Amino acid sequence: MIKTPIKVIVRTRPTVEFAYKNININENTGHIAINIPKSAEQGFVNHQQEDWGFTFDKVLQNASQEVVFDICGKELIHSALGGYSGTIMAYGQTGAGKTFTMMGSQIDYKYRGMMPRCISLLFQEIEARYEQQITVGVSYLEIYNEMMYDLLAGGDQNTGLAIQEDNNGYVLVKGLTIKKCQTEEDAIAQLFEGETNRTISEHKLNKASSRSHCVFTVHLEIRSRVESAEKVIISKLNLVDLAGSERTKKTGSEGRTLLEAQFINKSLSFLEQVVVALSEKQRDHIPYRQSKLTNLLKDSIGGNSKTVMIANIWPEKHQLEETISTLKFAQRMMKVTNESSIRVNLDPHVLIKKYEKEIKDLRQELAMHDTLANRGRIQYEPYTPEQQYKQQQIAQQFLNGELEDIDIDSLRQVKELFFQFRNLYRNLVKDLENKNYIPRTEKEPDVSKKKSDQVKPVESVGMEENKHGFGLGKARKDAKPTTNIENLVNIPKDEFKQVDDKAQQEIRKESQITEANKESTIEKRIVNVDKQQAFSDFKNKEGSSINQSIIENINQLKEKKDNILILSEVSIQLKNSIESNKAIIAQKQQNKNQEEIAQGIIDEEEYGTLKELKDLKKKLKQNQDTIRNLKSEINTIDQNIIQSKAALVQKFEEHFLKKYGLTLQDINNPLVNQKEEEYSINDPSEQDDVDQDALAYIRAKNKVTQLQKARKQEKMHK
Numbered sequence: 130m131i132k133t134p135i136k137v138i139v140r141t142r143p144t145v146e147f148a149y150k151n152i153n154i155n156e157n158t159g160h161i162a163i164n165i166p167k168s169a170e171q172g173f174v175n176h177q178q179e180d181w182g183f184t185f186d187k188v189l190q191n192a193s194q195e196v197v198f199d200i201c202g203k204e205l206i207h208s209a210l211g212g213y214s215g216t217i218m219a220y221g222q223t224g225a226g227k228t229f230t231m232m233g234s235q236i237d238y239k240y241r242g243m244m245p246r247c248i249s250l251l252f253q254e255i256e257a258r259y260e261q262q263i264t265v266g267v268s269y270l271e272i273y274n275e276m277m278y279d280l281l282a283g284g285d286q287n288t289g290l291a292i293q294e295d296n297n298g299y300v301l302v303k304g305l306t307i308k309k310c311q312t313e314e315d316a317i318a319q320l321f322e323g324e325t326n327r328t329i330s331e332h333k334l335n336k337a338s339s340r341s342h343c344v345f346t347v348h349l350e351i352r353s354r355v356e357s358a359e360k361v362i363i364s365k366l367n368l369v370d371l372a373g374s375e376r377t378k379k380t381g382s383e384g385r386t387l388l389e390a391q392f393i394n395k396s397l398s399f400l401e402q403v404v405v406a407l408s409e410k411q412r413d414h415i416p417y418r419q420s421k422l423t424n425l426l427k428d429s430i431g432g433n434s435k436t437v438m439i440a441n442i443w444p445e446k447h448q449l450e451e452t453i454s455t456l457k458f459a460q461r462m463m464k465v466t467n468e469s470s471i472r473v474n475l476d477p478h479v480l481i482k483k484y485e486k487e488i489k490d491l492r493q494e495l496a497m498h499d500t501l502a503n504r505g506r507i508q509y510e511p512y513t514p515e516q517q518y519k520q521q522q523i524a525q526q527f528l529n530g531e532l533e534d535i536d537i538d539s540l541r542q543v544k545e546l547f548f549q550f551r552n553l554y555r556n557l558v559k560d561l562e563n564k565n566y567i568p569r570t571e572k573e574p575d576v577s578k579k580k581s582d583q584v585k586p587v588e589s590v591g592m593e594e595n596k597h598g599f600g601l602g603k604a605r606k607d608a609k610p611t612t613n614i615e616n617l618v619n620i621p622k623d624e625f626k627q628v629d630d631k632a633q634q635e636i637r638k639e640s641q642i643t644e645a646n647k648e649s650t651i652e653k654r655i656v657n658v659d660k661q662q663a664f665s666d667f668k669n670k671e672g673s674s675i676n677q678s679i680i681e682n683i684n685q686l687k688e689k690k691d692n693i694l695i696l697s698e699v700s701i702q703l704k705n706s707i708e709s710n711k712a713i714i715a716q717k718q719q720n721k722n723q724e725e726i727a728q729g730i731i732d733e734e735e736y737g738t739l740k741e742l743k744d745l746k747k748k749l750k751q752n753q754d755t756i757r758n759l760k761s762e763i764n765t766i767d768q769n770i771i772q773s774k775a776a777l778v779q780k781f782e783e784h785f786l787k788k789y790g791l792t793l794q795d796i797n798n799p800l801v802n803q804k805e806e807e808y809s810i811n812d813p814s815e816q817d818d819v820d821q822d823a824l825a826y827i828r829a830k831n832k833v834t835q836l837q838k839a840r841k842q843e844k845m846h847k
């Protein structure tokens with residue numbers, strides 16, 4: 130059992146409006162100091178707190194996805210493969226970057242988040258561990274308004290799911306689909322499939338993803354190929370994207386949104402209560418059972434798991450209150466200590482095989498002992514029917530007194546004889562009962578008596594029918610109305626089945642037509658309003674300033690990339706010159722005698738070459754520094770472009786909503802976004818410069834997109 134406190138990392142969302150006056154971050158010490166001056170509205174003499182200080186395991190400001198993964202994810206993958214379960218959860222206010230951290234952006238492979246990165250590393254590691262046989266399964270669960278949804282179920286997503294805990298405190302969700310994955314591509318495809326199903330169910334239930342908690346779990350079964358195979362190490366890695374914590378008063382939520390916010394706040398406040406209870410040493414009751422989320426995370430928080438919490442903050446001035454609240458919660462979380470241990474199960478199938486082999490060996494051993502002890506061949510297998518019959522005869526003869534004694538040759542025979550005695554006794558009792566020598570026991574029905582032997586009541590007019598009043602004569606059996614539907618119409622059984630199937634098909638068709646109608650209605654509205662065209666118009670008018678800044682950024686990016694190309698060429702030339710100068714100097718050294726070397730004598734030409742070499746090295750260093758600076762500028766511009774693009778799309782959607790009166794639900798409909806999806810990822814085989822590591826990610830993305838498209842078309846054509 131290893132005691133590990135929950136590790137807390139704070140990640141700031143990049144912003145141009147960073148509240149430098151209020152927030153001071155020290156990345157080296159992990160300290161964040163916040164100052165909010167007393168507001169004049171409340172009078173300067175008040176008890177309003179002005180300063181807050183927090184220290185965390187790490188604070189990441191403007192960190193790349195790769196850095197975040199290196200710090201938060203890598204270690205947990207190695208631990209999970211070693212048998213220790215782990216959890217990575219993103220917590221923070223709405224819009225602070227939880228989903229970006231966990232799932233990442235699908236626009237570009239380099240912005241992929243913790244989930245796809247964990248999957249990649251996991252499969253890389255599995256490939257390297259040939260001494261182990263590791264089975265990977267994945268599940269994807271969503272909790273929305275205290276209801277659980279299975280995002281990989283395919284059909285009905287929320288039936289029969291229940292959170293359970295085994296004797297060792299290992300939490301599992303009964304009924305949740307776990308998809309077995311052989312490759313990285315399989316697992317990433319499941320992740321995308323779950324994401325798509327989440328979007329579809331959002332559309333159906335009219336909910337927003339940011340308002341649900343999501344848990345993607347990687348389940349591992351690890352068997353050794355070299356040691357005992359019946360031992361199975363079970364571990365899992367929970368990747369949790371929590372719903373955004375937000376203040377209903379500030380956002381002015383009402384109606385459904387208010388209800389959702391209340392559910393979120395309730396479950397997050399239950400989470401806080403659990404964390405508070407765990408951080409207080411005297412508390413013996415931890416209120417896990419108050420909500421689905423806390424129940425599900427029972428082994429992640431205060432249980433058997435290595436856990437990392439990423440607290441996402443939005444460091445702008447008008448978000449300060451939420452930032453402080455997130456940091457307070459994160460600070461509390463640091464006080465919680467988990468106890469991790471390896472969970473080892475015994476595989477029943479392997480155990481049975483092992484025991485079967487043991488039994489076979491023992492039988493052989495016994496046979497050998499019997500032979501040595503001159504006991505003849507004793508069998509240990511069950512009796513055949515012929516052998517049983519023989520034992521039955523022996524028993525019968527013994528009971529009849531025809532046999533004085535029974536020769537016993539094994540325990541197995543004793544058992545069989547007892548069995549035969551019991552059978553003979555039972556048959557005897559039955560016989561006596563039938564001959565009315567002994568009364569029948571109440572419980573045992575008389576199965577021996579034929580129905581025809583039973584006395585039938587006379588069927589006649591005026592008889593009381595089953596104590597339900599008097600009938601006016603007993604109708605023929607076939608004249609009675611029947612509850613058996615097959616008798617209602619005069620159709621033979623086979624044909625009836627066909628009719629029934631047909632009816633079912635009709636019903637199914639009808640429901641599909643209604644579904645298709647719904648979708649085609651949405652489509653018609655979209656056809657009437659060409660969203661692509663509307664977007665182009667918007668870029669030229671209302672969104673022109675953002676669009677212009679994107680274009681400028683792209684131009685700058687291109688210019689800087691061109692510069693890097695030129696400078697790289699220069700670097701190559703400089704390196705070549707350095708090498709040739711070095712060769713000249715080496716040649717000169719070779720031509721010198723011992724004395725010249727000892728005295729360090731150099732001629733004019735060598736001096737000139739050495740000087741040139743020094744200058745070349747200096748130039749190369751300057752050149753490389755400039756390239757490095759350009760690369761970092763490119764990174765910043767890249768980020769700016771992403772943010773501006775997100776802002777442009779956001780503004781456009783608001784504008785589109787206002788102008789065409791479409792509901793947000795329509796805009797979120799996958800049908801509307803189809804075109805954007807098509808553009809987002811290209812076929813990897815068509816790209817020469819595609820990163821080899823990205824292939825599984827891109828293929829999985831394409832696979833899921835194609836699958837969704839095919840399903841949609843199939844639905845439309847039915």
Ligand SMILES: Nc1ncnc2c1ncn2[C@@H]1O[C@H](COP(=O)(O)OP(=O)(O)OP(=O)(O)O)[C@@H](O)[C@H]1O
Nearest residue numbers: 142143222223224225226227228229339372373775
């Ligand atoms: N580190 C980052 N770098 C670049 N963009 C970011 C970063 N963090 C967040 N963003 C951007 O900020 C926006 C909001 O982020 P995100 O959706 O991840 O927030 P969230 O905390 O999950 O919100 P919600 O609770 O509403 O789901 C997105 O457009 C995302 O791309």
